[in-house]
Amino acid sequence: MAYQRLILFLGFLLFLTNPVKSQLDEELHFNGFNGVASNMSLNGVAEIEPNGMLKLTNDTLRVLGHAFYSSPIKFKNSTDGKAFSFSTAFAFTIVPEYPKLGGHGLAFIISPSKELPGSLPSQYLGILNATVVGNFSNHIFAVEFDTVQDFEFGDINDNHVGIDINSLASNKSTPAGYFTSQNSTKQSLNLKSGHVIRAWVDYDSVKNQVTVKLSPNSIKPASPILTFDVDLSPIFQDFMYVGFSASTGLLASSHYVSGWSFKMNGDAKSLSLDALPKLPGPKKTHTGVIVGVSVSALLVLILGIGLAFYIIHRIKNAEVIEAWELDIGPHRFTYQELKHATRGFRDKEVIGFGGFGKVYKGTLPNSNTQVAVKRISNESKQGLQEFVSEIASIGRLRHRNLVQLLGWCRRRGDLLLVYDFMPNGSLDKYLFENPKAILSWEQRFRIVKGVASGLLYLHEGWEQTVIHRDIKAGNVLLDSELNGRLGDFGLAKLYEHGSNPTTTRVVGTLGYLAPELTRTGKPTPSSDVFALGALLLEVVCGRRPIEAKAMPEELILVDWVWDKWRDGTILDVVDPRLGGEFDELEAVVVLKLGIMCSNNTPKARPTMRQVVRYLEGEVALPEVVLSPGAYDGRKDSKGGGEFEDYVHSYPTSSYFEKASAWSCDDADVDFEAASSSSPLSVSGRNGGSCPR
Ligand SMILES: *[C@@H]1O[C@H](CO)[C@@H](O)[C@H](O)[C@H]1NC(C)=O
Ligand SMILES: *[C@@H]1O[C@H](CO)[C@@H](O)[C@H](O)[C@H]1NC(C)=O
Ligand SMILES: *[C@@H]1O[C@H](CO)[C@@H](O)[C@H](O)[C@H]1NC(C)=O
Ligand SMILES: *[C@@H]1O[C@H](CO)[C@@H](O)[C@H](O)[C@H]1NC(C)=O
Ligand SMILES: *[C@@H]1O[C@H](CO)[C@@H](O)[C@H](O)[C@H]1NC(C)=O
Ligand SMILES: *[C@@H]1O[C@H](CO)[C@@H](O)[C@H](O)[C@H]1NC(C)=O
Ligand SMILES: *[C@@H]1O[C@H](CO)[C@@H](O)[C@H](O)[C@H]1NC(C)=O
Numbered sequence: 306m307a308y309q310r311l312i313l314f315l316g317f318l319l320f321l322t323n324p325v326k327s328q329l330d331e332e333l334h335f336n337g338f339n340g341v342a343s344n345m346s347l348n349g350v351a352e353i354e355p356n357g358m359l360k361l362t363n364d365t366l367r368v369l370g371h372a373f374y375s376s377p378i379k380f381k382n383s384t385d386g387k388a389f390s391f392s393t394a395f396a397f398t399i400v401p402e403y404p405k406l407g408g409h410g411l412a413f414i415i416s417p418s419k420e421l422p423g424s425l426p427s428q429y430l431g432i433l434n435a436t437v438v439g440n441f442s443n444h445i446f447a448v449e450f451d452t453v454q455d456f457e458f459g460d461i462n463d464n465h466v467g468i469d470i471n472s473l474a475s476n477k478s479t480p481a482g483y484f485t486s487q488n489s490t491k492q493s494l495n496l497k498s499g500h501v502i503r504a505w506v507d508y509d510s511v512k513n514q515v516t517v518k519l520s521p522n523s524i525k526p527a528s529p530i531l532t533f534d535v536d537l538s539p540i541f542q543d544f545m546y547v548g549f550s551a552s553t554g555l556l557a558s559s560h561y562v563s564g565w566s567f568k569m570n571g572d573a574k575s576l577s578l579d580a581l582p583k584l585p586g587p588k589k590t591h592t593g594v595i596v597g598v599s600v601s602a603l604l605v606l607i608l609g610i611g612l613a614f615y616i617i618h619r620i621k622n623a624e625v626i627e628a629w630e631l632d633i634g635p636h637r638f639t640y641q642e643l644k645h646a647t648r649g650f651r652d653k654e655v656i657g658f659g660g661f662g663k664v665y666k667g668t669l670p671n672s673n674t675q676v677a678v679k680r681i682s683n684e685s686k687q688g689l690q691e692f693v694s695e696i697a698s699i700g701r702l703r704h705r706n707l708v709q710l711l712g713w714c715r716r717r718g719d720l721l722l723v724y725d726f727m728p729n730g731s732l733d734k735y736l737f738e739n740p741k742a743i744l745s746w747e748q749r750f751r752i753v754k755g756v757a758s759g760l761l762y763l764h765e766g767w768e769q770t771v772i773h774r775d776i777k778a779g780n781v782l783l784d785s786e787l788n789g790r791l792g793d794f795g796l797a798k799l800y801e802h803g804s805n806p807t808t809t810r811v812v813g814t815l816g817y818l819a820p821e822l823t824r825t826g827k828p829t830p831s832s833d834v835f836a837l838g839a840l841l842l843e844v845v846c847g848r849r850p851i852e853a854k855a856m857p858e859e860l861i862l863v864d865w866v867w868d869k870w871r872d873g874t875i876l877d878v879v880d881p882r883l884g885g886e887f888d889e890l891e892a893v894v895v896l897k898l899g900i901m902c903s904n905n906t907p908k909a910r911p912t913m914r915q916v917v918r919y920l921e922g923e924v925a926l927p928e929v930v931l932s933p934g935a936y937d938g939r940k941d942s943k944g945g946g947e948f949e950d951y952v953h954s955y956p957t958s959s960y961f962e963k964a965s966a967w968s969c970d971d972a973d974v975d976f977e978a979a980s981s982s983s984p985l986s987v988s989g990r991n992g993g994s995c996p997r
Contacts, residue, residue, distance in 0.1 A: 407452020838902025
């Protein structure tokens with residue numbers, strides 16, 4: 306008996322002293338990661354460089370990197386379930402590909418897993434994905450150092466520190482900065498400066514408080530820049546992994562951690578900056594050339610002269626970059642890069658012809674990323690300059706249902722815009738005449754919801770309202786998963802100002818143009834909603850908003866749908882190519898909404914927020930739908946017989962099958978609505994090259 310008790314007792318003692326003790330004051334201290342590779346679990350593109358620098362990502366687009374301490378650490382008292390205090394200090398450096406644009410950021414994280422399966426790069430920072438974001442079963446605590454402002458997660462700016470619990474929408478965040486002992490004003494700190502930044506994250510389990518401090522040097526500030534009161538006990542599991550995660554997106558930075566210390570129930574040891582591995586400085590060009598013999602000196606001279614001629618030649622041909630162009634946000638590509646990417650703007654690479662110019666397919670030489678390059682010629686230099694200054698903000702618009710602008714380039718009167726390449730082309734190719742493929746109802750419904758959410762983001766999700774002005778099937782592009790993404794947003798503005806400053810051009814496509822636009826010339830969110838209404842009907846019916854060649858007479862889609870609605874035979878309008886396989890309730894919602902959006906009176910149309918709520922089924926549509934009023938462009942052009950020409954040419958898309966010539970179907974309307982009294986003058990945008 307006594308013998309057995311002794312063994313039990315001894316075992317208990319062993320249990321108390323050994324594993325638990327070592328867990329409770331678990332301490333990590335890495336001045337560089339040399340020789341500790343076996344204690345770190347890396348995945349994604351993370352690696353430890355020969356000098357001991359932990360590189361979480363390089364500047365490849367859309368990658369992620371994780372580095373965790375390999376063994377789990379006990380974070381909670383198993384008796385009372387209370388999280389322990391902890392403290393960590395680390396030194397990181399973010400080196401962006403382009404000095405002013407980060408991509409995306411880095412986070413210190415505490416997680417139940419060291420692999421983080423299914424996590425995504427870009428705004429998800431390699432931590433979570435869209436399905437699980439915000440779910441309490443994630444058990445994730447993170448402190449993010451984020452250099453991109455993401456609107457889905459409500460980021461405050463593109464240089465902030467945030468505390469994230471189970472989500473990437475920070476529970477609390479603040480612009481990056483630090484306090485010094487001399488000055489009580491917060492000093493700002495640029496996370497993506499390429500310089501070493503020290504960070505301290507402490508959790509006090511008595512006060513239930515997390516604090517974050519930053520510093521550009523080795524002095525630990527007395528005051529935190531971020532304090533968040535939270536009891537982490539319900540967030541943590543008993544055992545958790547600690548480490549780092551970083552990601553890149555459409556823009557990229559290299560994310561490095563050069564030193565790290567961590568301590569449970571105590572203060573993390575400080576890192577000595579001198580002992581940390583350094584980043585290689587900027588590549589230095591060798592200045593001294595040792596020329597041994599006169600013969601080689603002569604050769605060098607000849608080469609030098611040749612080179613000088615070459616340089617002069619290059620300068621003559623170089624792009625002239627003007628002062629106003631230097632401060633523009635998104636990446637400025639060189640003309641040479643784009644020329645190379647599109648194989649010299651070869652006609653074979655043309656994948657579309659939009660209202661604004663030709664679209665080429667290209668492959669960026671460095672990253673092998675496929676892109677679409679839109680080449681816009683504009684005779685008005687002022688218009689161009691105004692527009693280019695808007696690129697900065699357009700480039701910052703990010704939403705999964707927008708075609709991302711990656712960068713731009715100007716050369717003389719040409720503007721080149723570089724976008725994500727959308728492998729499946731534009732939506733109209735799937736709807737009208739001989740579609741490439743028949744989209745199922747589920748696909749159509751998803752596209753419609755995606756486009757609506759992208760447009761809601763343009764209208765309300767951004768610091769200023771962005772009006773698309775040219776919503777149509779041809780401007781909805783389909784990504785590899787057939788999600789609908791809006792293209793060409795903001796572009797219409799380029800054409801807003803005609804050569805005569807007293808006129809305003811109305812840009813848009815007939816059938817999608819809200820009637821009030823032709824009178825006022827002033828686009829509004831409501832005129833976008835009108836265009837969306839036409840799109841909704843098209844997607845369900847598989848027909849264009851105006852079909853000039855329809856028998857027995859031209860067809861105005863919304864009138865036709867309204868007639869069927871009134872007659873109680875609304876399901877007759879559904880695209881027969883669906884073979885009757887569709888969800889009737891959903892189809893009715895989309896059709897009803899299409900009619901509501903197509904109302905001639907702007908006030909009668911729903912807002913985008915309402916449209917999205919209806920589509921998501923959050924709110925039921927009203928029982929009674931008002932007549933849209935017969936839409937007939939001719940009634941609105943009080944003085945202009947010219948307008949009639951356009952009623953008969955129907956609009957279509959921007960993207961066609963590779964190599965087929967663009968046709969005159971693409972008659973976007975671009976008429977100048979002169980101020981009030983003067984008659985509408987109408988001019989086809991495509992320079993009259995269309996035979997009529
Ligand atoms: C790394 O792990 C080994 C055993 O796996 C251990 O002996 C060593 O102390 C660890 N080093 C650090 C710095 O944690
Ligand atoms: C970035 O890292 C990945 C994986 O380690 C590698 O394949 C790629 O070539 C690197 N890219 C650059 C630009 O160094
Ligand atoms: C765990 O909680 C129990 C009960 O509150 C307490 O007696 C014990 O000291 C705690 N253990 C540690 C390691 O804090
Ligand atoms: C999202 O992440 C979870 C785990 O965190 C994973 O199980 C799931 O498969 C991921 N979802 C997607 C769509 O990748
Ligand atoms: C959260 O995740 C759990 C497990 O993965 C899942 O069962 C649950 O439905 C998710 N909750 C929400 C709101 O998505
Ligand atoms: C943190 O934010 C998430 C959502 O972003 C929320 O569900 C959670 O309650 C917040 N936690 C705390 C402690 O405020
Ligand atoms: C304190 O910092 C602010 C912001 O950087 C600066 O404008 C101010 O001059 C500083 N004051 C002193 C006394 O150094």
